[in-house]
Amino acid sequence: xIRTDExxxxxxxLIPAIVVDAExxxxxxxxxxxxxxxxxxxxxxxxxxxxxxxQELWLKxxxxxxxxxxxxxxxxxxRDALLVLVEKDGPACHTxxxxxxxxxxxxxxxxxxxxxxxxxxxxxxxxxxGKEGSYTTYLFQKGLDKILKKVGEESTEVIIAAKDxxxxxxxxxxxxxxxxxxxxxxxxxISLEDIHRELAGRHVIDHKVKQEKMT
Numbered sequence: 001x002i003r004t005d006e007x008x009x010x011x012x013x014l015i016p017a018i019v020v021d022a023e024x025x026x027x028x029x030x031x032x033x034x035x036x037x038x039x040x041x042x043x044x045x046x047x048x049x050x051x052x053x054x055q056e057l058w059l060k061x062x063x064x065x066x067x068x069x070x071x072x073x074x075x076x077x078x079r080d081a082l083l084v085l086v087e088k089d090g091p092a093c094h095t096x097x098x099x100x101x102x103x104x105x106x107x108x109x110x111x112x113x114x115x116x117x118x119x120x121x122x123x124x125x126x127x128x129x130g131k132e133g134s135y136t137t138y139l140f141q142k143g144l145d146k147i148l149k150k151v152g153e154e155s156t157e158v159i160i161a162a163k164d165x166x167x168x169x170x171x172x173x174x175x176x177x178x179x180x181x182x183x184x185x186x187x188x189x190i191s192l193e194d195i196h197r198e199l200a201g202r203h204v205i206d207h208k209v210k211q212e213k214m215t
């Protein structure tokens with residue numbers, strides 16, 4: 001780890017801090033820190049910024065309750081910008097949206113970013129709005145038993161492909177299984193964040209067990 005006195009603050013004593021959701025990797029906001037706000041952030045484990053408009057320290061969530069619990073703070077290669085991973089208690093933007101970055105300016109016609117969150121939203125849309133001819137809509141129309149049957153079938157396909165040590169086929173079948181499990185999650189009202197928190201909790205427990213064995 002580097003020391004904070006190795007960071008390069010600008011002529012106004014500020015350094016940009018890019019805040020990112022640790023759960024899904026979404027960029028939440030771009031704010032600025034000075035040496036004092038960085039110190040407070042590290043001491044409290046909560047994001048504290050310098051408000052350029054109000055010319056004062058600003059502990060995120062102090063008035064709204066939407067605190068940002070810091071997971072890590074990383075400097076870039078030039079050490080003149082910070083990446084702050086956080087677990088948030090609520091929306092990052094003062095407008096009430098999850099992120100401050102919402103207004104699309106340009107988008108490629110050829111390249112479309114993929115994310116599990118985006119896929120979940122698409123699947124959720126097929127359940128709430130439906131689409132004629134959509135396989136996902138068909139699964140929701142048939143109900144839980146049909147969805148569970150497909151999860152079982154795809155699990156078997158994964159086992160067969162893995163047993164044959166066919167990597168390409170195993171990847172294909174795992175992708176099929178993942179999709180059907182996500183359909184099940186939407187049907188059951190389970191989010192990716194729910195699974196993330198469950199796995200994160202198990203990671204902490206596993207880490208503690210390992211530490212206990214070492215001592």
